[in-house]
Amino acid sequence: MNPEVRDPLVRPSEVSKRREVQQERSKERVPSQRGRDVVLEHLTAFYGDNPAVSGVSLHFKANDVTAIIGPSGCGKSTLVRCINRMHEEIPGTRVEGKVMLDDVDVYGPGSDPVAVRAAIGMVFQKANPFPTMSVFDNVAAGLRLTGKKGRDLNGRVESALKGAGLWEEVKDRLDRPGSALSGGQQQRLCIARAIAVQPEVILMDEPCSALDPQATLRIEELISELKTRYTIAIVTHNMQQAARVADSTAFMLNGELVEFAPTDKIFTNPSDSRTEDYVTGRFG
Amino acid sequence: MTAIAAIATRRRRQDRVARGLLALGTMLALIPLALILYYLIVKGIGAWSWSFFTTDPTGSFFGDPGGIKSAILGTIEIVGLATALAAPVGIGVAIWLVEYGKSNPVATAVRYFIDVMTGVPSIVFGLFIYITLVLSGIGGTFAGWKGAVALALLALPIVTRSAEVVLVLVPDTLREAGLALGAPRWKVITRVVLPAALPGIVTGVLLAVARAAGETAPLIFTATIVKTSSFDLGAPMNSLPAQIFSDVGQAQDRLVTRAWGAALTLVALIFLFTTLARLFARRSAVR
Numbered sequence: 001m002n003p004e005v006r007d008p009l010v011r012p013s014e015v016s017k018r019r020e021v022q023q024e025r026s027k028e029r030v031p032s033q034r035g036r037d038v039v040l041e042h043l044t045a046f047y048g049d050n051p052a053v054s055g056v057s058l059h060f061k062a063n064d065v066t067a068i069i070g071p072s073g074c075g076k077s078t079l080v081r082c083i084n085r086m087h088e089e090i091p092g093t094r095v096e097g098k099v100m101l102d103d104v105d106v107y108g109p110g111s112d113p114v115a116v117r118a119a120i121g122m123v124f125q126k127a128n129p130f131p132t133m134s135v136f137d138n139v140a141a142g143l144r145l146t147g148k149k150g151r152d153l154n155g156r157v158e159s160a161l162k163g164a165g166l167w168e169e170v171k172d173r174l175d176r177p178g179s180a181l182s183g184g185q186q187q188r189l190c191i192a193r194a195i196a197v198q199p200e201v202i203l204m205d206e207p208c209s210a211l212d213p214q215a216t217l218r219i220e221e222l223i224s225e226l227k228t229r230y231t232i233a234i235v236t237h238n239m240q241q242a243a244r245v246a247d248s249t250a251f252m253l254n255g256e257l258v259e260f261a262p263t264d265k266i267f268t269n270p271s272d273s274r275t276e277d278y279v280t281g282r283f284g
Numbered sequence: 285m286t287a288i289a290a291i292a293t294r295r296r297r298q299d300r301v302a303r304g305l306l307a308l309g310t311m312l313a314l315i316p317l318a319l320i321l322y323y324l325i326v327k328g329i330g331a332w333s334w335s336f337f338t339t340d341p342t343g344s345f346f347g348d349p350g351g352i353k354s355a356i357l358g359t360i361e362i363v364g365l366a367t368a369l370a371a372p373v374g375i376g377v378a379i380w381l382v383e384y385g386k387s388n389p390v391a392t393a394v395r396y397f398i399d400v401m402t403g404v405p406s407i408v409f410g411l412f413i414y415i416t417l418v419l420s421g422i423g424g425t426f427a428g429w430k431g432a433v434a435l436a437l438l439a440l441p442i443v444t445r446s447a448e449v450v451l452v453l454v455p456d457t458l459r460e461a462g463l464a465l466g467a468p469r470w471k472v473i474t475r476v477v478l479p480a481a482l483p484g485i486v487t488g489v490l491l492a493v494a495r496a497a498g499e500t501a502p503l504i505f506t507a508t509i510v511k512t513s514s515f516d517l518g519a520p521m522n523s524l525p526a527q528i529f530s531d532v533g534q535a536q537d538r539l540v541t542r543a544w545g546a547a548l549t550l551v552a553l554i555f556l557f558t559t560l561a562r563l564f565a566r567r568s569a570v571r
Binding site: 084086089114115116117118119121123124126128129130131132133141142144145146190193194197216 | 293312340387455457459460461462463464465466471472475476479480482511
């Protein structure tokens, strides 16, 4: 893995500096948890009779960051929403095929969507903190709403905020409304809320598309830290972002998986001509 | 240049005309409102006195007609019970419609019937309760609680419809955020959706309560018009609209004045209650 060649927009010196900072940060924390493998087998997702995702098989490796790229409407968001069974929240939708979380069938007969979602966290495109709750309550909400409150709520909220790199910025205003934070802070608050419930996988659906470059950089650093503990799937329409953060990248087109390979290969030596056209900016 | 100037002038003129029309419409709408308040205060304030609020109507033809204590107490009791009946049921129906029923045929039918109920004249609710609860003699004949049931029926569709509109306005991204955390749906509804919608729901309940508090017809058939104060909802009970109704038709000026005083009291009560409820809703929303 060589970040320098991957990203044409960032100077090599900058990249290595950033990497060093990240590595130092992640050294501070001993990996306390392993993420889990997520395997999709012939996954097809319908809206009514139209398949938005058709027959995708994909392996998200534990503790890797896997990016899903592709033009608008290619089904990349739908794909990740199938993993934690959020797709079925939209009326008239259904899913065929399999999603395996290690050896657990997410759509199996005994599987409960509520339990699935507690194990597979999600961060959305638009930061969506609960508007009626304070910063503290937003993070605690995950624990309270899932009945995992347990002891030491304060400590768990604090460690989630630290995990999301937000603690230093908000520790003096935990009782302020979560919606009073800046856009980037709100998104990190949502990440804190997601990791507070201690999931094993985190899905991110274009988490930076509404953020400025500075806030985006902050989130990307965070993603690299988080993968020591979680398996991460990130949907992005920003190819540079995929190149910066992902170990593997999947390219989707019209609901189908075109190519899935290590990120280096996708951006430097793709096997499929459509992938090449897309990553070189010839369409999309 | 000249073409641009001409368009700009024309556009400015159109803008001025449109604004003028809107201002005129607003004025026209405000005139009757202001006049009502003006007459209420001018005619009603003279009736207000300590004894006006603290004594029951005497019914004496020549002597002191008494105050409206029983009517105030009765209205508070009957409307309070009606709210306690209509608000939970109405909000519950709205939650079901928005969160579970969505656009299925049952929900569509329920919405239709709620709309029909909104249009039913209040006297029909009064007659309905008169036939089913008063004539049948369940728990005596006329009773305060029967008036409350009639008012609750009247308020129910208003509460439901307004709560539904507000719940629909709660962004789906919040529901998704809650569900994606692994929260069961009922917790997402009670802890995320309802708090976000609370100020709007309170406004809807207030509208319904204010409407119900001013209704006369359903009460005359059910709680009737009496003189004495009562804390027993199982007994016939006086109310402000009923008191106004009976006073305003009398030949004596002091009774008509009492009607004005009672009307002003009713408006003041609703205003006071609305203000308190709004303050409460604002405080419990976001700190």
